């Protein structure tokens with residue numbers, strides 16, 4: 001499903017009226033009606049105590065339309081307007097007049113919110129229609145007090161388009177924001193509903209189509225999408241292991257024995273053909289007993305047990321053999337090893353996945369990435385990408401998508417910005433928001449599994465962008481699968497690795513289960 005930023009919605013709006021003659025008023029009527037419809041789907045409207053908290057913009061207008069529809073279903077609706085009535089938009093004003101003529105109780109809250117607070121506590125449902133995509137500065141004063149009162153009401157909260165106070169594009173909370181049980185968003189979901197902390201405030205998201213033409217909802221200019229499964233290439237009968245990718249993993253050290261195992265073995269468990277692990281010779285016997293299907297290349301070590309620079313030529317030979325190279329998991333930050341990584345990055349003429357300490361190696365030397373011709377996939381979490389670019393985590397959080405689009409273009413790389421709802425960016429500026437995964441995955445080793453799965457998706461024959469985003473989807477799906485089997489605290493890299501085959505089978509055989517679990521519901 002496409003995801004629309006504020007600028008995208010404004011373009012859709014413009015086209016809706018100029019190209020299709022679909023007026024704002026029609027869109028608002030459908031929007032408000034869809035809010036009422038959602039509420040009627042879980043509660044009998046007659047006698048239902050509803051409080052609508054409306055701003056003076058069109059978000060408020062939607063709330064007033066919902067008030068009218070619910071009242072006409074017999075609900076007991078109280079409306080509170082917050083804001084300068086001099087500035088009320090035309091459409092909100094029209095809908096305010098309608099409900100006043102219907103005799104609905106409407107109160108303009110200027111300063112004292114005690115009446116409103118009382119009503120909020122008595123309400124069965126509160127409709128949050130203060131701000132939508134028009135939020136353009138931190139919330140303060142009376143608005144902030146009203147939002148606090150809504151959050152303190154203990155009533156069920158339905159937010160109109162976006163929880164008021166959440167930035168629709170970035171998911172940042174602008175001072176204070178409504179914590180909704182449901183959000184009914186119009187036309188397409190906004191990034192701020194899918195990126196934390198906004199995603200936390202949205203509650204269950206329903207996407208109301210409100211009669212936008214399909215061409216607008218699927219417009220190629222919409223660069224952000226939810227990360228939906230791609231068709232996995234089938235494993236044809238007349239094939240051999242080389243047809244599923246020959247992957248070289250340059251990973252591990254005496255200190256980190258799990259990282260090379262999780263990445264090199266996950267490659268095989270996610271369908272890869274031939275996994276070759278070049279690692280510190282000391283740990284090969286141990287790893288061999290844990291993953292005998294992996295082929296090992298014992299490497300010379302530094303005194304601290306990391307991979308020594310002396311292996312450079314041998315590693316370049318191995319890279320010639322491979323279809324895919326993954327470098328970084330568990331290498332340590334031993335200076336000699338980082339120097340080896342830096343020298344290898346521009347010389348490896350194959351698709352390269354750089355993760356963990358491999359990313360540390362190129363921090364501050366990004367031209368090594370830029371001058372690569374073969375595809376590059378970087379898999380940093382927030383801390384790593386901050387180190388990579390020298391931009392603070394706080395700054396990045398202000399606009400993750402904008403930051404990622406710029407970085408992917410600058411580095412001509414595919415970048416996986418890992419975290420809750422991982423983002424995958426492509427050099428052409430596309431962004432995919434991943435909806436699989438859970439906090440149980442926030443555990444050492446989890447990212448190493450992802451490296452192997454990315455290599456496997458490439459081995460299966462997906463193109464680089466599809467392979468990267470499908471791997472993120474599969475990886476999170478594996479994390480969810482383990483959490484459902486073992487409980488969220490028991491999600492470990494080993495358990496995620498073990499369930500990879502079943503996850504792929506699920507996606508091959510029952511993709512509809514995926515959509516049922518992870519797709520945003522439409523209204």
Ligand SMILES: NC(=O)C1=CN([C@@H]2O[C@H](COP(=O)(O)OP(=O)(O)OC[C@H]3O[C@@H](n4cnc5c(N)ncnc54)[C@H](OP(=O)(O)O)[C@@H]3O)[C@@H](O)[C@H]2O)[C@@H](O)CC1
Pocket residue numbers: 009010012013024027028029031055056057058059060061062089130131132133134135136137138139140143160161162186187210
């Ligand atoms: N587009 C569509 O397709 C459809 C859109 N529809 C609906 O319209 C909504 C957008 O409406 P909107 O543009 O009138 O802005 P909205 O979000 O109501 O904000 C109102 C005003 O608040 C102000 N303000 C901002 N921040 C503030 C702050 N912190 N503290 C105090 N005030 C603040 C700011 O005015 P300012 O003060 O800057 O003059 C702003 O103009 C959209 O979310 C959806 O619900 C639907 O009808 C269906 C179709």
Ligand SMILES: Nc1ncnc2c1ncn2[C@@H]1O[C@H](COP(=O)(O)OP(=O)(O)O)[C@@H](O)[C@H]1O
Pocket residue numbers: 356381418419420421422436437438439440441442443444445446447448449450475
């Ligand atoms: N709160 C969370 N919700 C969902 N997924 C998460 C969360 N925290 C981390 N993850 C996922 O877990 C993995 C953590 O990887 P990473 O940070 O590289 O750990 P490590 O490097 O220790 O393996 C990433 O794929 C990330 O998307």
Ligand SMILES: [K+]
Pocket residue numbers: 059128129130131132159160161162163164
């Ligand atoms: K709202």
